Protein backbone atom coordinates (compact mmCIF):
# COMPACT_ATOMS: atom_id res chain seq x y z
CA UNK A 1 0.00 0.00 0.00
CA UNK A 2 1.17 3.50 -0.85
CA UNK A 3 2.42 5.43 2.16
CA UNK A 4 2.58 8.85 0.58
CA UNK A 5 1.67 11.61 3.02
CA UNK A 6 -1.67 13.32 2.53
CA UNK A 7 -3.32 16.63 3.42
CA UNK A 8 -7.08 17.12 3.00
CA UNK A 9 -8.82 20.50 3.00
CA UNK A 10 -12.60 20.84 3.00
CA UNK A 11 -14.32 23.59 1.02
CA UNK A 12 -11.19 24.48 -0.91
CA UNK A 13 -12.68 25.64 -4.22
CA UNK A 14 -12.60 29.28 -3.13
CA UNK A 15 -11.87 31.70 -0.32
CA UNK A 16 -9.66 30.78 2.62
CA UNK A 17 -9.81 27.06 1.77
CA UNK A 18 -8.34 27.81 -1.65
CA UNK A 19 -5.63 29.88 0.03
CA UNK A 20 -4.82 27.00 2.41
CA UNK A 21 -4.63 24.55 -0.53
CA UNK A 22 -2.21 26.93 -2.24
CA UNK A 23 0.08 27.16 0.82
CA UNK A 24 0.03 23.42 1.50
CA UNK A 25 0.69 22.48 -2.12
CA UNK A 26 3.84 24.60 -1.83
CA UNK A 27 5.00 23.71 1.70
CA UNK A 28 3.69 20.23 2.55
CA UNK A 29 5.80 17.21 1.64
CA UNK A 30 3.01 15.02 0.28
CA UNK A 31 -0.17 15.10 -1.77
CA UNK A 32 -2.79 17.80 -1.26
CA UNK A 33 -6.41 16.78 -1.73
CA UNK A 34 -8.49 19.88 -2.35
CA UNK A 35 -12.14 18.96 -1.83
CA UNK A 36 -15.34 20.78 -2.79
CA UNK A 37 -19.03 19.89 -2.72
CA UNK A 38 -19.45 20.88 -6.38
CA UNK A 39 -17.17 18.91 -8.75
CA UNK A 40 -17.16 21.65 -11.41
CA UNK A 41 -16.12 24.34 -8.94
CA UNK A 42 -13.58 21.93 -7.42
CA UNK A 43 -11.99 20.98 -10.75
CA UNK A 44 -11.87 24.65 -11.76
CA UNK A 45 -9.94 25.42 -8.55
CA UNK A 46 -7.45 22.62 -9.27
CA UNK A 47 -6.95 24.05 -12.77
CA UNK A 48 -6.45 27.54 -11.34
CA UNK A 49 -3.91 26.23 -8.83
CA UNK A 50 -2.09 24.57 -11.73
CA UNK A 51 -1.85 27.86 -13.65
CA UNK A 52 -0.16 29.26 -10.52
CA UNK A 53 2.32 26.36 -10.51
CA UNK A 54 0.69 24.35 -7.68
CA UNK A 55 -0.29 20.67 -7.80
CA UNK A 56 -3.37 19.42 -5.97
CA UNK A 57 -5.80 16.55 -6.49
CA UNK A 58 -9.56 16.84 -6.32
CA UNK A 59 -12.17 14.78 -4.49
CA UNK A 60 -15.86 15.62 -4.13
CA UNK A 61 -16.92 16.19 -0.51
CA UNK A 62 -20.13 17.64 0.89
CA UNK A 63 -19.66 17.73 4.66
CA UNK A 64 -23.44 17.54 5.23
CA UNK A 65 -23.64 14.24 3.31
CA UNK A 66 -22.54 11.16 5.30
CA UNK A 67 -22.17 9.04 2.15
CA UNK A 68 -19.94 11.65 0.57
CA UNK A 69 -17.72 11.65 3.68
CA UNK A 70 -17.66 7.82 3.65
CA UNK A 71 -16.54 7.82 -0.02
CA UNK A 72 -13.68 10.14 0.89
CA UNK A 73 -12.67 7.99 3.87
CA UNK A 74 -12.65 4.91 1.66
CA UNK A 75 -10.57 6.66 -1.01
CA UNK A 76 -7.99 7.82 1.55
CA UNK A 77 -7.77 4.36 3.09
CA UNK A 78 -7.32 2.65 -0.27
CA UNK A 79 -5.00 5.14 -1.94
CA UNK A 80 -2.96 6.45 1.00
CA UNK A 81 -3.55 4.16 3.98
CA UNK A 82 -3.73 7.17 6.30
CA UNK A 83 -4.03 10.92 6.69
CA UNK A 84 -1.49 13.47 7.93
CA UNK A 85 -3.29 16.83 7.75
CA UNK A 86 -7.02 17.57 7.93
CA UNK A 87 -8.20 21.16 7.58
CA UNK A 88 -11.91 21.51 8.31
CA UNK A 89 -12.45 24.78 6.48
CA UNK A 90 -15.89 24.30 4.84
CA UNK A 91 -18.58 26.45 6.37
CA UNK A 92 -21.55 28.68 5.71
CA UNK A 93 -22.91 31.96 7.06
CA UNK A 94 -26.23 33.63 6.29
CA UNK A 95 -25.96 37.25 5.22
CA UNK A 96 -27.20 39.73 7.83
CA UNK A 97 -29.84 40.83 5.29
CA UNK A 98 -31.19 37.27 4.96
CA UNK A 99 -34.95 36.98 5.42
CA UNK A 100 -34.79 33.26 6.24
CA UNK A 101 -36.45 32.56 9.61
CA UNK A 102 -33.94 32.51 12.47
CA UNK A 103 -34.90 28.92 13.34
CA UNK A 104 -33.99 27.86 9.78
CA UNK A 105 -30.70 29.75 9.96
CA UNK A 106 -29.92 28.03 13.26
CA UNK A 107 -30.71 24.53 11.99
CA UNK A 108 -28.85 24.91 8.67
CA UNK A 109 -25.80 26.65 10.20
CA UNK A 110 -25.39 24.12 13.01
CA UNK A 111 -25.98 21.17 10.66
CA UNK A 112 -23.23 22.31 8.31
CA UNK A 113 -20.67 24.06 10.50
CA UNK A 114 -20.96 21.90 13.63
CA UNK A 115 -22.45 18.52 12.68
CA UNK A 116 -20.79 18.46 9.25
CA UNK A 117 -17.35 19.14 10.71
CA UNK A 118 -17.91 16.62 13.51
CA UNK A 119 -19.02 13.94 11.02
CA UNK A 120 -15.90 14.51 8.92
CA UNK A 121 -13.80 14.11 12.07
CA UNK A 122 -15.66 10.95 13.11
CA UNK A 123 -15.08 9.27 9.76
CA UNK A 124 -11.53 10.48 9.07
CA UNK A 125 -9.98 10.39 12.57
CA UNK A 126 -9.47 6.60 12.48
CA UNK A 127 -7.17 7.29 9.48
CA UNK A 128 -4.99 9.90 11.23
CA UNK A 129 -1.37 8.82 11.40
CA UNK A 130 1.00 9.62 14.30
CA UNK A 131 1.98 13.35 14.20
CA UNK A 132 -1.18 14.24 12.23
CA UNK A 133 -2.43 17.82 12.49
CA UNK A 134 -6.10 18.80 12.47
CA UNK A 135 -7.25 22.41 12.05
CA UNK A 136 -10.86 23.47 12.53
CA UNK A 137 -11.86 26.86 11.13
CA UNK A 138 -13.84 28.52 13.87
CA UNK A 139 -14.23 32.28 14.23
CA UNK A 140 -13.81 35.20 16.60
CA UNK A 141 -17.62 35.26 16.37
CA UNK A 142 -17.61 32.13 18.52
CA UNK A 143 -15.92 34.06 21.35
CA UNK A 144 -18.35 36.99 20.97
CA UNK A 145 -21.31 34.59 20.91
CA UNK A 146 -20.02 32.87 24.04
CA UNK A 147 -19.86 36.22 25.84
CA UNK A 148 -23.54 36.76 24.96
CA UNK A 149 -24.64 33.38 26.33
CA UNK A 150 -26.25 33.10 29.78
CA UNK A 151 -23.95 32.28 32.71
CA UNK A 152 -25.32 28.75 32.77
CA UNK A 153 -24.53 28.16 29.08
CA UNK A 154 -21.10 29.77 29.45
CA UNK A 155 -20.32 27.42 32.33
CA UNK A 156 -21.34 24.40 30.28
CA UNK A 157 -19.35 25.48 27.18
CA UNK A 158 -16.22 26.25 29.19
CA UNK A 159 -16.37 23.19 31.45
CA UNK A 160 -13.01 21.45 30.86
CA UNK A 161 -14.79 18.11 31.29
CA UNK A 162 -17.59 18.71 28.76
CA UNK A 163 -18.12 15.59 26.62
CA UNK A 164 -19.05 15.36 22.94
CA UNK A 165 -22.56 13.99 23.70
CA UNK A 166 -23.11 16.95 26.06
CA UNK A 167 -21.94 19.41 23.38
CA UNK A 168 -24.16 17.79 20.73
CA UNK A 169 -27.10 18.02 23.13
CA UNK A 170 -26.45 21.75 23.63
CA UNK A 171 -26.34 22.34 19.86
CA UNK A 172 -29.59 20.38 19.43
CA UNK A 173 -31.13 22.43 22.25
CA UNK A 174 -30.22 25.67 20.46
CA UNK A 175 -31.99 24.47 17.30
CA UNK A 176 -35.03 23.37 19.31
CA UNK A 177 -35.18 26.63 21.28
CA UNK A 178 -35.07 28.70 18.08
CA UNK A 179 -37.88 26.56 16.61
CA UNK A 180 -39.92 27.09 19.80
CA UNK A 181 -39.16 30.84 19.80
CA UNK A 182 -37.54 30.66 23.27
CA UNK A 183 -33.83 30.85 22.48
CA UNK A 184 -33.37 34.33 23.95
CA UNK A 185 -35.26 33.56 27.16
CA UNK A 186 -33.19 30.37 27.44
CA UNK A 187 -29.94 32.36 27.33
CA UNK A 188 -28.83 31.96 23.70
CA UNK A 189 -27.41 34.82 21.63
CA UNK A 190 -29.17 35.71 18.37
CA UNK A 191 -26.38 34.52 16.10
CA UNK A 192 -26.81 31.18 14.35
CA UNK A 193 -23.31 31.35 12.87
CA UNK A 194 -21.80 32.34 16.23
CA UNK A 195 -23.40 29.43 18.11
CA UNK A 196 -22.41 26.97 15.37
CA UNK A 197 -18.82 28.18 15.74
CA UNK A 198 -18.95 27.87 19.55
CA UNK A 199 -19.65 24.24 18.70
CA UNK A 200 -16.62 24.08 16.39
CA UNK A 201 -14.28 25.58 19.01
CA UNK A 202 -15.47 23.40 21.90
CA UNK A 203 -15.52 20.33 19.64
CA UNK A 204 -11.83 20.90 18.91
CA UNK A 205 -10.90 20.96 22.62
CA UNK A 206 -12.91 17.78 23.25
CA UNK A 207 -11.36 15.99 20.25
CA UNK A 208 -7.86 16.73 21.56
CA UNK A 209 -8.81 15.37 24.98
CA UNK A 210 -10.34 12.23 23.44
CA UNK A 211 -7.25 11.55 21.30
CA UNK A 212 -4.99 12.01 24.33
CA UNK A 213 -7.15 9.65 26.38
CA UNK A 214 -6.87 7.08 23.57
CA UNK A 215 -3.07 7.44 23.77
CA UNK A 216 -2.74 8.54 20.13
CA UNK A 217 0.83 9.52 19.28
CA UNK A 218 1.29 13.27 18.84
CA UNK A 219 -1.97 14.04 17.06
CA UNK A 220 -2.79 17.73 17.49
CA UNK A 221 -6.19 19.41 17.01
CA UNK A 222 -6.61 23.17 17.14
CA UNK A 223 -9.43 25.59 16.39
CA UNK A 224 -8.59 28.92 14.83
CA UNK A 225 -9.89 32.22 13.56
CA UNK A 226 -8.43 33.27 10.19
CA UNK A 227 -9.23 36.94 10.82
CA UNK A 228 -11.68 39.05 8.83
CA UNK A 229 -11.03 38.04 5.23
CA UNK A 230 -12.06 39.31 1.79
CA UNK A 231 -14.23 36.35 0.64
CA UNK A 232 -17.75 35.67 -0.58
CA UNK A 233 -18.74 34.87 3.02
CA UNK A 234 -17.96 38.41 4.17
CA UNK A 235 -19.32 39.97 0.94
CA UNK A 236 -15.69 40.97 0.37
CA UNK A 237 -15.72 43.39 3.31
CA UNK A 238 -12.85 41.77 5.22
CA UNK A 239 -9.52 43.58 4.90
CA UNK A 240 -7.34 40.44 4.81
CA UNK A 241 -6.43 38.69 1.56
CA UNK A 242 -7.12 34.96 1.34
CA UNK A 243 -3.37 34.35 1.68
CA UNK A 244 -3.36 36.31 4.94
CA UNK A 245 -6.47 34.41 6.07
CA UNK A 246 -4.78 31.11 5.22
CA UNK A 247 -1.70 31.96 7.30
CA UNK A 248 -2.84 30.79 10.76
CA UNK A 249 -4.67 27.65 9.51
CA UNK A 250 -1.65 26.63 7.39
CA UNK A 251 0.73 27.35 10.30
CA UNK A 252 -1.35 25.01 12.50
CA UNK A 253 -1.51 22.37 9.74
CA UNK A 254 2.30 22.39 9.45
CA UNK A 255 3.16 22.39 13.18
CA UNK A 256 6.35 20.35 13.68
CA UNK A 257 6.38 16.95 15.41
CA UNK A 258 6.04 16.76 19.20
CA UNK A 259 5.12 20.40 19.80
CA UNK A 260 3.56 21.06 23.20
CA UNK A 261 1.68 24.23 22.23
CA UNK A 262 -0.60 25.14 20.52
CA UNK A 263 -2.39 21.88 21.22
CA UNK A 264 -6.16 21.68 21.74
CA UNK A 265 -6.35 25.48 21.71
CA UNK A 266 -8.14 28.36 20.03
CA UNK A 267 -5.58 30.27 17.93
CA UNK A 268 -5.65 33.69 16.24
CA UNK A 269 -2.75 35.31 14.36
CA UNK A 270 -0.61 32.26 15.28
CA UNK A 271 -1.21 32.98 18.99
CA UNK A 272 -3.23 31.05 21.56
CA UNK A 273 -6.23 33.07 22.73
CA UNK A 274 -8.13 32.48 25.95
CA UNK A 275 -11.47 30.78 25.40
CA UNK A 276 -13.83 33.05 27.35
Ligand SMILES: NC(=O)c1ccc[n+]([C@@H]2O[C@H](COP(=O)([O-])OP(=O)(O)OC[C@H]3O[C@@H](n4cnc5c(N)ncnc54)[C@H](OP(=O)(O)O)[C@@H]3O)[C@@H](O)[C@H]2O)c1
Nearest residue numbers: 011015016037062063089090091137139228229231232233
Ligand atom coordinates in the same frame (compact mmCIF):
# COMPACT_ATOMS: atom_id res chain seq x y z
N1 LIG B 1 -13.97 35.13 5.79
C1 LIG B 1 -13.82 35.43 7.07
O1 LIG B 1 -13.59 36.60 7.45
C2 LIG B 1 -13.92 34.34 8.12
C3 LIG B 1 -13.77 34.72 9.46
C4 LIG B 1 -13.83 33.73 10.44
C5 LIG B 1 -14.01 32.41 10.08
N2 LIG B 1 -14.16 32.07 8.77
C6 LIG B 1 -14.36 30.65 8.44
O2 LIG B 1 -13.40 30.26 7.46
C7 LIG B 1 -13.95 29.23 6.62
C8 LIG B 1 -13.84 29.64 5.17
O3 LIG B 1 -14.58 30.84 4.99
P1 LIG B 1 -14.53 31.73 3.68
O4 LIG B 1 -14.62 33.13 4.11
O5 LIG B 1 -13.43 31.27 2.81
O6 LIG B 1 -15.96 31.34 3.04
P2 LIG B 1 -16.41 31.16 1.52
O7 LIG B 1 -15.63 31.99 0.62
O8 LIG B 1 -17.90 31.29 1.56
O9 LIG B 1 -16.03 29.63 1.24
C9 LIG B 1 -16.64 28.60 1.97
C10 LIG B 1 -16.24 27.27 1.37
O10 LIG B 1 -16.93 26.24 2.11
C11 LIG B 1 -17.61 25.44 1.15
N3 LIG B 1 -18.78 24.78 1.71
C12 LIG B 1 -19.90 25.33 2.22
N4 LIG B 1 -20.74 24.36 2.61
C13 LIG B 1 -20.15 23.18 2.31
C14 LIG B 1 -20.52 21.83 2.46
N5 LIG B 1 -21.71 21.47 2.96
N6 LIG B 1 -19.64 20.87 2.08
C15 LIG B 1 -18.45 21.21 1.56
N7 LIG B 1 -18.05 22.47 1.36
C16 LIG B 1 -18.90 23.45 1.75
C17 LIG B 1 -17.97 26.39 0.02
O11 LIG B 1 -18.33 25.68 -1.14
P3 LIG B 1 -19.30 26.32 -2.28
O12 LIG B 1 -18.43 27.19 -3.14
O13 LIG B 1 -19.84 25.13 -2.97
O14 LIG B 1 -20.35 27.12 -1.56
C18 LIG B 1 -16.65 27.13 -0.09
O15 LIG B 1 -15.70 26.35 -0.76
C19 LIG B 1 -15.40 29.04 7.09
O16 LIG B 1 -15.46 27.95 7.98
C20 LIG B 1 -15.70 30.34 7.81
O17 LIG B 1 -16.72 30.19 8.76
C21 LIG B 1 -14.13 33.00 7.78
